[in-house]
Amino acid sequence: MQYTGVLKKMNTEITDKVQYYLDMKTDFININQLLNKEIELRFVTYECLNCHLEKEIYRQGFCKSCFFDIPTAGDWIMHPELSKAHLDIEDRDLEYEKKVQLQPHVVYLANSSDVKVGVTRKSQIPTRWIDQGAHEAIEIVEVPNRYLAGITEVALKDHVSDKTNWRTMLKNDIKDENLVEWREKLHEFIPAEAEEYYIANNSETNINFPVFQYPKKPKSLNLVKEEMYKGKLVGIKGQYLIFEDDTVFNIRSNEGLVIELITQ
Structure with a gap:
């Protein structure tokens, strides 16, 4: 399966273990269902969460002009x-x-x-x-x-x-x-x-988080720099995806990135 959309922080639901959902515009993905599966992330471009233009993200998912202008920032x-x-x-x-x-x-x-x-x-x-x-x-x-x-x-x-x-x-x-x-x-x-x-x-x-394996030495993924990453998803905590090789990806700090998410 392949999904394309602009990243926004995951929606959550508190149950026995927290349920995580990613809104990818045309699809609403329960990320918990991807645990213990290989997933691939690809950086496509930027999209400001306010003006929706293809402009580099400055902070909080907004381009620089929006960040210094809109009331939500x-x-x-x-x-x-x-x-x-x-x-x-x-x-x-x-x-x-x-x-x-x-x-x-x-x-x-x-x-x-x-x-x-x-x-x-x-x-x-x-x-x-x-x-x-x-x-x-x-x-x-x-x-x-x-x-x-x-x-x-x-x-x-x-x-x-x-x-x-x-x-x-x-x-x-x-x-x-x-x-x-x-x-x-x-x-x-x-x-x-x-x-x-x-x-x-x-x-x-x-609060209990859906984590099968905690990273010993967390390595933060810079998807813009790397352009593509593939790994086995073994946990979700906070707004982080945790992978088997200790790579972690913070959805919240990458808001405004348009990505492709590919699952087997």
Whole structure:
């Protein structure tokens, strides 16, 4: 079978083991069904996820002109503390920013390579945790807008990491942590503006990924440079495809690439 389409992050469904789906325009592929099979990836060209023109991807699946213009790539996306829609102040498109920023957001702890703090819209749980390859996670606060979540994350990352070590996550070189204890330990550092939104009585969410073999020394595939890769798919974790020879391919960081995916 041969599929052609522009890469976007895989859709996920949390079941006993996470189910992964890749939207290839004319086909919707359950990637789990390709596990333990040989697959071939070929780079074809680029397609910006916004303007859909054949332009080199700059960041987040967008060409350079779109990245610096569209509201979906504003600085507040990566830095929630910069959100200003609650003040009725526009960054690039106030209507869009109000729609996204003025909705419930969650500050959480996730354990993927080590315990880290993060922010996401409530509607993106547990998707966000799955995308980060977290095998366990817990909510700390649920606030009514992105700004409050952002300043809470900034305060907490003085006491816990806000980064994921992708190599450690993929090697599964991790340990279980008591996230309830972590949440309680970090409670005192929550800013006064968000204190009333602290969640005191919840439990961890556990996530199982479909991986038959973890890589010992993960090697990241640069499909644009290599143009073609073929290997046996042995696992999926986070947004990574894991192959038998320790090659890993991050779907999320390659959004906007038009590829051919060939299976036997």
